[in-house]
Amino acid sequence: MIRFEQVTKRFGSRRVLDDISFEIRQGEVFVIVGPSGTGKSVTLKHMVRLLTPTSGRVWVGDTVASEVSGGRLERLRERFGYLFQGGALLAWMDVFENVALPLREKTDLDEDAIRTKVQQTLAMVGLETDGQKRPSEISGGMQKRAGLARAIVRDPEIVLYDEPTSGLDPVTARMIDQLIARLNRQIGITSVVVTHDLHSALSIGDRIAMLKDGRVAELSSPAEFRRSRNPVVREFLDAQYITPETQDGGF
């Protein structure tokens, strides 16, 4: 579905992605973990051509995402929902209008249909009563959930989640995990989740990729990942008190 082909990304002289290749399959939950600043967000941005690789190619289906432009880029992006790390809500609109924006600008739905759809989506992320608030009046976690609502309101085929649960309390974080899993199981949305939270990675992921120093250090299923002997992975697991025996409840 999404394929990175020897992608290298440099910012000036800094090499952030170093000859990365991997493939994300249709309908799976693909989790990307890794220390801060290793290029996880940069990787996501390559999938929708917010950034272009210095060399190599990014494929989405049978289009070369790293090279399209104009109408084809627009159609490519329409297949995606993107939850940004900070939520990226427009500050001067309230939560409801933020979520309604893609519907208003890009569809011909009438006002009633838009209202229903937005309310439904807000309810999915637990914000049904906060629609009238401005982004500056709600907490960071709520902003993130509103961003999530906006990302999924047009029923995209693929959703990219940039740290969907960071900054959330454990209960809400599990709720978001369940939501991601549900969207994946019920509607078949292909999901790419960037996270620091290994518990959620292990419970929702079909496969987990570990990025380190611009390379894929490990790419395996949760069960294999937990038992991995790779020192980079072990260090990361130990830091979150996950041993090969720890059980994680899947959804």
Next chain:
Amino acid sequence: MIMREPIPRPEARNSFQALGREALHVVGEAGRCGVLCGQALFAVRHIFRSVRMRQEILTQMYVAGIRSIPVITIVAVFTGMILALQTGLALSRYNQEVFVGSAVMLSMLREMGPFMTGLILAACVGSSMAAQLGTMMVNDEIAALEIMSIDPVRFLMTPRLIAMLVMTPLLGFYTCMMGVLGGGVVAMTQLNVGWSQYVVNALDFAANKDLYVGLLKSVVFGAAIVTMACYEGFTTEQGAVGVGMATRRSVISAFLLILMLGYFITRLFYN
């Protein structure tokens, strides 16, 4: 024209090459600003379909225009007063104080009106525009718009540009009138020129051409301010520091453009 990465500038081997590269870079930037302005103007065609754009234009007219009126009034009145005082003192040596009206009127209409309006709007409105767009860039809000296939130029820049193009000539004219008013006060109190004498003299010498050229200047300055602000905003990088730099650069380049464009327009129409 939205850029997340700096344009690569190859290392120069000597100062001559560095100068050349810098010149090329500036030409490139100018070109990209021109393209950006063109894109924003081209997107005006959506105005008939988009209620949101029409509302946004009104909001921006209020933000850019109405809210600047207090500052503009004060600056305009004092500019007129200074002009009247200086020219009046010079004229009074030849007992020609009566001409102070025309002197103030012409310099306000042709030069000072648009110029002062431009500088104030660049400092108040352009800077906050660059800061807002820069912050949106840094917070990935612009990226979010792009993912939703909402063109940030159409969505953010076009309403600001239209609002500015409507407001600047009005404000420019208002500045002239306030300047003439201020000049009149000085003429009456300091130069012993009667109010009616002052006004008659001012109107006698003002030609339609002066008005039109002044208005044209205002419009051009307005376009320059918004273009620089949006260009700097859309190319902001590196977090809060970047927003500060973008704001600063947008004001400086707008100031320079106002001075240079002002000269060339004057040159074009008054030979």
